[in-house]
Amino acid sequence: MKAYVFTRYQHIEPMQYDTPAPPEEHALIKLTHCGISQMDVDTYLGREQKVVPPKVLGSEICGTVIKINSSDTLDKLEGVNVAVDPVISCGYCNECVAGNGNHCENIEVIGFTCDGGFAEYVIVPVKNIYPLPDIGDMECFTLAGALASAIHLDSTVRLKKGGQCVILGSRPFEILCGLVLLRRSGVSVIIIDDNLFRLNIAQSLGLTCIYLSGGTLNNMVDESYFENDKRVDTVIIGSSQIQNSLYLGIELVRPRGHILFTRNIRNDECLESVSILEKELVITGVNLYMKEDFKRSIDDIAIHADNYSSLITHRLPFAGISSGLQILKTVSECMQVILVN
Numbered sequence: 001m002k003a004y005v006f007t008r009y010q011h012i013e014p015m016q017y018d019t020p021a022p023p024e025e026h027a028l029i030k031l032t033h034c035g036i037s038q039m040d041v042d043t044y045l046g047r048e049q050k051v052v053p054p055k056v057l058g059s060e061i062c063g064t065v066i067k068i069n070s071s072d073t074l075d076k077l078e079g080v081n082v083a084v085d086p087v088i089s090c091g092y093c094n095e096c097v098a099g100n101g102n103h104c105e106n107i108e109v110i111g112f113t114c115d116g117g118f119a120e121y122v123i124v125p126v127k128n129i130y131p132l133p134d135i136g137d138m139e140c141f142t143l144a145g146a147l148a149s150a151i152h153l154d155s156t157v158r159l160k161k162g163g164q165c166v167i168l169g170s171r172p173f174e175i176l177c178g179l180v181l182l183r184r185s186g187v188s189v190i191i192i193d194d195n196l197f198r199l200n201i202a203q204s205l206g207l208t209c210i211y212l213s214g215g216t217l218n219n220m221v222d223e224s225y226f227e228n229d230k231r232v233d234t235v236i237i238g239s240s241q242i243q244n245s246l247y248l249g250i251e252l253v254r255p256r257g258h259i260l261f262t263r264n265i266r267n268d269e270c271l272e273s274v275s276i277l278e279k280e281l282v283i284t285g286v287n288l289y290m291k292e293d294f295k296r297s298i299d300d301i302a303i304h305a306d307n308y309s310s311l312i313t314h315r316l317p318f319a320g321i322s323s324g325l326q327i328l329k330t331v332s333e334c335m336q337v338i339l340v341n
């Protein structure tokens with residue numbers, strides 16, 4: 001089988017391996033689609049250094065079950081199209097027993113700690129495969145992990161009925177967060193970014209968007225969108241690409257409001273502790289999702305497939321993985337890039 005291996009920063013090399021046989025309670029999946037996530041891009045570029053090369057990246061996996069090795073009578077799944085939940089929690093550590101599988105002490109993530117989907121085949125635990133409903137094209141299910149994370153984020157956001165929330169960033173994950181939050185009754189969600197292409201897609205999905213065109217905070221934001229003295233209850237800080245996004249977020253949030261991080265803070269950024277103290281802000285983060293969130297995400301994508309498909313802007317063959325990573329790095333007119341077999 002062919003695999004596209006991350007060998008060092010900015011290098012993905014095609015390699016030939018024997019197709020592996022699945023160990024006990026595992027399945028061999030033939031890839032049909034694999035999304036390229038922001039984590040893949042950050043790893044490839046060296047911004048994220050947790051992945052130890054050589055490794056096959058790719059966590060947004062859809063494919064067909066070729067072989068199952070299980071004591072259960074799961075043979076009937078052979079030939080079935082599935083999405084793969086990349087998060088493998090052990091089920092027996094203290095956090096897993098407490099119901100916090102996303103904080104598992106022995107967590108593995110397919111495509112990061114073990115080989116993933118930038119390949120012809122991938123081996124995954126049987127418990128991580130989800131048969132897909134027959135809705136025609138499977139490609140939108142590559143967003144299942146990102147949507148599951150958005151569903152988990154929704155469960156942590158402190159936002160009352162009638163509250164206002166700002167999301168800084170308009171990449172697929174931020175848009176999915178916006179769509180999930182918008183389902184709460186009476187809540188308004190505003191996406192702020194400096195990428196007009198992505199904002200247009202967000203707007204077509206029903207989200208209120210503000211184009212950030214540089215300059216100082218005072219002229220960054222059209223104040224007519226904001227109620228409550230131009231302050232919002234919750235700010236979700238997603239994009240690292242928006243200049244001064246931390247500063248903007250702290251400025252926009254009301255006293256005792258909630259700031260939620262979905263990414264690491266870069267070394268050249270700093271949290272403004274004076275404002276945090278004066279405003280008595282609540283600051284939290286989110287990490288991955290719970291197992292049931294992934295199942296909910298599959299069900300949700302099956303119902304709203306057209307919406308989710310509109311986030312996919314580029315479809316490339318698996319051999320085009322390096323181009324896909326470069327597109328995500330350099331092309332502004334780009335949202336979700338997937339590999340198609």
Ligand SMILES: [Zn+2]
Nearest residue numbers: 090093096104
């Ligand atoms: Zn565990």
